[in-house]
Amino acid sequence: MATAFSAPKLAAQPFSTISPSSQDRPLKIPFLGSTRKLRCLGSSRLNLSRRPSGPVVAVSDVVKAKKPTQNPSLLITKDEGLELYEDMVLGRAFEDMCAQMYYRGKMFGFVHLYNGQEAVSTGFIKLLKQQDSVVSTYRDHVHALSKGVPSRAVMSELFGKSTGCCRGQGGSMHMFSSEHNLIGGFAFIGEGIPVATGAAFSSKYRREVLKEANCDHVTLAFFGDGTCNNGQFYECLNMAALWKLPIVFVVENNLWAIGMSHLRATSDPQIYKKGPAFGMPGVHVDGMDVLKVREVAKEAIGRARRGEGPTLVECETYRFRGHSLADPDELRDPAEKAHYAARDPITALKKYLIENNLAGEAELKAIDKKIDELLEDAVEFAEESPLPPRSQLLENVFADPKGFGIGPDGRYRCEDPKFTEGTAHV
Amino acid sequence: MALRNIMGKRVGIGLMGSRALSTATCDVESGSAKSINLYSAINQALHVALETDPRAFVFGEDVSFGGVFRCTTGLADRFGKARVFNTPLCEQGIVGFGIGLAAMGNRAIAEIQFADYIYPAFDQIVNEAAKFRYRSGNQFNCGGLTIRAPYGAVGHGGHYHSQSPEAFFCHVPGIKVVIPRSPRQAKGLLLSCIRDPNPVVFFEPKWLYRLAVEEVPEHDYMLPLSEAEVIRQGSDITLVGWGAQLSIMEQACIEAEKDGISCELIDLKTLIPWDKETVEASVRKTGRVLISHEAPVTGGFGAEISASIVECCFLRLEAPVARVCGLDTPFPLVFEPFYMPTKNKILDAIKATVNY
Numbered sequence: 214m215a216t217a218f219s220a221p222k223l224a225a226q227p228f229s230t231i232s233p234s235s236q237d238r239p240l241k242i243p244f245l246g247s248t249r250k251l252r253c254l255g256s257s258r259l260n261l262s263r264r265p266s267g268p269v270v271a272v273s274d275v276v277k278a279k280k281p282t283q284n285p286s287l288l289i290t291k292d293e294g295l296e297l298y299e300d301m302v303l304g305r306a307f308e309d310m311c312a313q314m315y316y317r318g319k320m321f322g323f324v325h326l327y328n329g330q331e332a333v334s335t336g337f338i339k340l341l342k343q344q345d346s347v348v349s350t351y352r353d354h355v356h357a358l359s360k361g362v363p364s365r366a367v368m369s370e371l372f373g374k375s376t377g378c379c380r381g382q383g384g385s386m387h388m389f390s391s392e393h394n395l396i397g398g399f400a401f402i403g404e405g406i407p408v409a410t411g412a413a414f415s416s417k418y419r420r421e422v423l424k425e426a427n428c429d430h431v432t433l434a435f436f437g438d439g440t441c442n443n444g445q446f447y448e449c450l451n452m453a454a455l456w457k458l459p460i461v462f463v464v465e466n467n468l469w470a471i472g473m474s475h476l477r478a479t480s481d482p483q484i485y486k487k488g489p490a491f492g493m494p495g496v497h498v499d500g501m502d503v504l505k506v507r508e509v510a511k512e513a514i515g516r517a518r519r520g521e522g523p524t525l526v527e528c529e530t531y532r533f534r535g536h537s538l539a540d541p542d543e544l545r546d547p548a549e550k551a552h553y554a555a556r557d558p559i560t561a562l563k564k565y566l567i568e569n570n571l572a573g574e575a576e577l578k579a580i581d582k583k584i585d586e587l588l589e590d591a592v593e594f595a596e597e598s599p600l601p602p603r604s605q606l607l608e609n610v611f612a613d614p615k616g617f618g619i620g621p622d623g624r625y626r627c628e629d630p631k632f633t634e635g636t637a638h639v
Numbered sequence: 640m641a642l643r644n645i646m647g648k649r650v651g652i653g654l655m656g657s658r659a660l661s662t663a664t665c666d667v668e669s670g671s672a673k674s675i676n677l678y679s680a681i682n683q684a685l686h687v688a689l690e691t692d693p694r695a696f697v698f699g700e701d702v703s704f705g706g707v708f709r710c711t712t713g714l715a716d717r718f719g720k721a722r723v724f725n726t727p728l729c730e731q732g733i734v735g736f737g738i739g740l741a742a743m744g745n746r747a748i749a750e751i752q753f754a755d756y757i758y759p760a761f762d763q764i765v766n767e768a769a770k771f772r773y774r775s776g777n778q779f780n781c782g783g784l785t786i787r788a789p790y791g792a793v794g795h796g797g798h799y800h801s802q803s804p805e806a807f808f809c810h811v812p813g814i815k816v817v818i819p820r821s822p823r824q825a826k827g828l829l830l831s832c833i834r835d836p837n838p839v840v841f842f843e844p845k846w847l848y849r850l851a852v853e854e855v856p857e858h859d860y861m862l863p864l865s866e867a868e869v870i871r872q873g874s875d876i877t878l879v880g881w882g883a884q885l886s887i888m889e890q891a892c893i894e895a896e897k898d899g900i901s902c903e904l905i906d907l908k909t910l911i912p913w914d915k916e917t918v919e920a921s922v923r924k925t926g927r928v929l930i931s932h933e934a935p936v937t938g939g940f941g942a943e944i945s946a947s948i949v950e951c952c953f954l955r956l957e958a959p960v961a962r963v964c965g966l967d968t969p970f971p972l973v974f975e976p977f978y979m980p981t982k983n984k985i986l987d988a989i990k991a992t993v994n995y
Contacts, residue, residue, distance in 0.1 A: 322795040322972065373973040384797050384972040400799035401756065402728055442727030444759070470728055472701045478727040544704060606974040610967070 288504045291571045297503055298566065299580050300339055301331040301559050303587070304355035307364060308534075310588050311354065311371060315538050319596070320371045323400075324385045327355040329501075329533035332558035333465050334359045336506025337433055340514055346394040346416075346432040348409035351386035352465075352532075353398030356435060361393045364591040374598035381601040382609070394430075402436065403443040406462070409434035410449045413460035417520075431517040432460045439470025441484050447491075450525065454492040459517035461510075462488075464527040465500065471536045472544045488525030500528030501556040504565070531556075670858040678848040680822035680855045681710045681787075684829040685748065687859045689718045692746050695833070697723045699733060699750025699787075707752060708789060708848050734760035734786060738767050738838075741781035746833060754790035754842055755802040768838040769813030782836035787829070789845035790818075791883050791933055792979060796845075797972040803882075803934035803965075808840050809911045809943065815839045816910040817864060818882040822853040827862030828908065835864060844883035851886075867914035869921065873903035875993055876927040879918055879944055881907045884931050884980065891985035900993050910940055918944065919951050926957040927992050931980050936964035958995035961988045 289297070308326040315324055327334070330352075338347060338359035349356040357367050362378055370377025371385055379389050386400040396412055399405040409432045416430040440446055441464060453460050464484050468475045476482050488495025494516075498509045506528060513524040531553035535542030566572040675683070689695045697714055703725050705712035715723040726733050730751055737747035751757045757764075764786070772780035792801045808816045817832050817839055819825035825843065832839040870885070871892055880888050885906055892902040903921050907913055922928050928948055930941035945960040963980045971978050 322797050323800060381973050382971070386797065386799070400797070439728040443729050444731060470700075471707065472704045473725050473727075478725065601973055603974070603977060606966070606971060606977050607968060610969070 287569055287571075288508065289571070294562070294566050294571045295576070295580065297335050297339060297507070298559070298562055298572070298577060299584065300335040300359055301503065301562065302581055302584050303358055303364070304331040304334060305559060306581075306584050306588055307354060307358060307367070307591075310368075310592065312534070312538060314368075314371070314592065319592075320373070320385070322384050322386075323351070323537050323539065324371070325352040325537045326534045327352050327532070329553065329557070330465055330467060330530045331355060332503035332506050332562075333435075333463065333500045333528045333530055336503045337435075337461075337463060337510040337514075340507065340510050341431065341433070344394060344430045345514075346396050346409070346412045346430065348396050348405040348412070348432065348434045349388070349398045350402065350405060350436055350440075351398055351400050352437075353386065353388045353395075357388040357390065357393075357395055357398075360390070360395050362388065362390045362395060364587055365594045366390075368588075368591040368595040369598050372595040372598070373600065374595055375601040375605070376594070376598040380605065382605070396432075402440045403445040406434050406436060406440070406445050406449045409460060410452055410458060413453065413458040413517075413523075414456065416459055417456070420520075429518045429520075430459065431514050432458075433463055433514075434460060435463045435465060437470065438464060438466040438468065438475040438484065439473065439478065440464075441487070442479055447487075450487065450491040450493070450523075453523040457520065457522035459520065460523045461513045461517055462523065462525045464525070465530055466527055467530050467532045468549075469532070469536070469545065471540065483527075485525060485527040493523045493525055495525045495527070497527045497529065500530030501553065501558050501561070503558050503562055670856050672854040672856045674852055675822055675855050676847075676849050677819075677822045677825055677843065677851045678708050678710045680826040680853075681829060681843060682712055682714075683855070683857070684826040684833075685711060685714055686717070688746070688748065688830060688833045689714060689722060691859065694744065695722070695746035695748065696740060697748045697750070698726050698737070700726060700728060700752045702750055706750065708845065710787075710843075710848075711750065730756050730758075730760040731763055734763040734784075735767065737784050737786070738763060738771065738781045741783035741838070742771065742779045744783065746783040747781075747785070748833060749784065749786045751786060751788040753800050753802075753845075754788040754804050755799045757786075757788055757804060760786075761807065764808065764814065764838075764840065765811050769811045771813075771838075773813060780836070781838050784838040785829075785833045785841055786839070787841045787843060789848070790842040791844045791846055792970070792975060793846050794975065796970070796975075798970050801970045801975070803842075803932065805840075805842055805881075805910055805932075806934055806938055806940045809940050811911075813838070815864060815912065816842070817908065818842045818844070818910060819908070820844070820882055820885045820906050821847070821851050823855045824862060824906075824908065826855055827860050828864070830859065831861040831864050834861065839864075842882065846883045847886075862908075865909045865912050865914055867908055867917040868906045869903060869917065870906050871902065871904035873901040873925065875901045875925055876903070876929060876989055877918070877921040877925045878902055878904045878985075878989075879907060879928065879930045879941075880904070880932060881910065882933075884933055887980070887982050888931055888985055891982045891989060894982070894986050895989050898990070900989060902989065907944075913944070915947060915951070918948065922948055922952045923955055926955055927961075927995075928956075929961040929963060929985070929988055929992055931963040931985055933965050933979065935967045936962055937967050939964050958992045961992045963988045 305328060308328050311324060311326060314320050334355045338356065347356055347360050354367055358364060366378040367388060370379055370381065370383060370388060373381045373384065375381050379387060383389060386398050388398045389395060396408060397405060413432040416428060419425045419428040466475065466484060470478065485495035485497040496509055499505050509526055513526055516524055533554060563577055567574065685697055697711055701707055702711040703715040703723055733749050737749040740747040751760065768781050768784055790803050805816055805818065808814060815837050817828050819828045829841060832841050878888050888904060892904055895902050903925055905918055905921060930944050932939055932941055941962040941964055945962060948960055963985045965980060966978050968978065
């Protein structure tokens with residue numbers, strides 16, 4: 214099934230959409246990096262036939278062909294490969310460590326792990342600059358890590374400590390970082406998409422109205438397949454296409470919304486088709502293959518940077534664990550799980566790097582070890598960090614840094630003995 | 640409380656007892672009772688509802704495998720996928736769709752996975768469900784609609800799995816809001832809600848899903864709506880609450896008893912329309928009242944109760960109406976114990992009110 218690219222219809226736009234660089238390119242260009250994929254709807258065994266198109270080559274095809282070292286059609290350099298590998302291993306190891314800590318009672322609440330989907334996060338976020346923004350969902354630990362939030366900060370946040378990225382206020386589902394422009398994890402599905410749309414508008418405004426010529430910041434909105442049945446998603450596709458916003462909508466289609474199969478919840482399960490309906494290109498990509506994701510991401514992010522408007526990218530991926538750590542994960546077919554486990558993105562990249570002599574086993578093992586040490590340090594740091602002080606409870610409700618934390622006697626309300634009586638006015 | 644005959648059936652009502660909530664004594668009922676927890680009681684109520692009405696439907700996110708809290712286990716297998724089905728992830732769509740079903744004469748039992756997620760549906764509930772009968776001149780109504788949602792703190796829920804939004808809905812004329820405190824209450828109240836000819840929002844205290852265990856009769860029974868229940872007799876101060884908060888309040892009552900303060904504890908059960916007579920009668924007896932709920936204090940339903948009591952019982956009151964509620968902050972994650980209206984806070988307020 215061809216992935217669709219349709220030239221967006223140029224309706225009346227509030228801003229000028231012709232930027233100097235885009236005048237050189239013809240409008241109708243085959244969308245680079247798309248892969249063709251055949252999906253059998255309604256059957257539990259996914260029928261996959263991969264036919265590579267364009268310069269993108271399936272990782273496994275390259276492996277089979279056993280090309281020599283200096284192959285010009287290699288997609289990445291050694292450094293890039295190692296960066297991608299390190300990032301994915303960090304994501305995987307971090308989530309595994311989270312599970313361990315959870316079961317030891319060090320962290321609590323609702324924790325949603327990202328195992329298996331690392332290729333999407335790494336493939337997209339590693340192409341961003343620091344000033345680009347990312348909006349995520351409740352499954353946001355790895356997005357935070359890929360964007361550059363230190364593992365210490367994320368781990369402390371999970372433990373609820375004051376050294377966490379949100380000072381312990383947010384927890385697992387609400388990772389924010391103004392330094393790295395991570396505009397949040399959102400517990401509510403679909404809530405982040407309008408926020409991302411607004412952030413993208415801001416970037417476009419700065420460039421075109423305020424004339425900050427080098428402001429070409431892009432926003433990525435990550436969300437799942439279940440969200441694609443929610444009204445907010447469609448409202449934002451419309452707004453983004455209407456105003457040609459520099460945003461990429463990344464659907465992490467892992468086929469399940471807790472216990473609801475995507476195929477049984479959606480009238481047309483091929484989410485990428487919803488893009489052209491709104492006037493933006495819709496692309497489907499194999500989300501278990503970081504190199505393919507990266508190629509698609511390059512083009513989508515490039516489009517946004519050039520001012521050509523939004524893109525909808527559907528990444529077919531899979532989560533190896535349950536929806537959350539409280540989910541017994543009994544509903545999914547073991548055959549389906551095994552099928553995707555065999556396509557583990559980390560194993561695939563490792564194979565690619567070794568087969569193409571971009572890196573040796575020893576180098577990769579060194580990276581694994583480095584990540585393990587980093588996480589041990591992060592856990593230690595988080596454990597030793599202090600819990601947030603009680604005064605923090607009343608802070609940041611309003612803009613006033615003390616919130617309504619100051620009582621009539623000039624002290625913090627929470628230090629007021631009446632606080633425990635519950636009769637103190639807050 | 641007197642026995643009532645509703646639809647020719649004996650209605651069992653928990654009488655006042657000085658024992659803990661989970662073993663409330665009750666009068667004679669036919670049939671056997673089994674000791675089950677809250678989600679099983681709700682499950683039983685749903686089974687009964689679907690059994691007795693062929694045009695009843697249960698739908699929501701993940702209901703067909705039993706739901707994230709297991710309240711809908713077994714329904715899909717027993718009644719079929721045409722009557723018990725999953726919806727896509729769209730709360731606004733779910734409730735609006737339920738209104739349509741109800742308008743055509745069906746009983747729609749919609750589940751919102753967490754009360755925190757009910758806000759996209761708020762528009763449909765307030766603007767459509769509450770006003771349907773009114774603005775069509777009684778040609779159509781969506782009385783068959785019941786919306787069930789787990790609400791309330793659960794210890795580790797954080798901002799979006801712990802909210803208590805009942806106050807928002809209490810401000811809407813045209814719907815009813817019902818909150819049970821225990822398994823036996825839940826089954827009877829839920830069946831009443833489903834069969835009530837008005838749209839009802841039924842909040843289930845999620846903390847009690849597994850924790851509360853009680854003897855629940857196995858037969859079909861209903862408990863009356865808009866009737867508050869005095870679950871503990873007292874003479875010094877009236878405490879008013881609902882849902883999971885009642886068990887905290889009862890602990891405070893027991894502690895206060897040791898200091899010689901006799902507390903009367905009332906479970907409102909239905910928040911709108913609420914039973915003013917029972918609360919007023921109790922306040923006339925004691926002269927003092929304390930209201931407690933998990934939702935933030937400003938604009939919480941306690942404010943409505945407080946204003947009404949002051950209107951009718953001003954001269955009888957010996958002390959200001961006390962409210963021990965959540966703080967005016969978003970529901971916190973790590974700070975949940977500080978935010979919550981705990982037993983100690985209630986106890987302090989009881990003493991302050993009695994010694995005013």
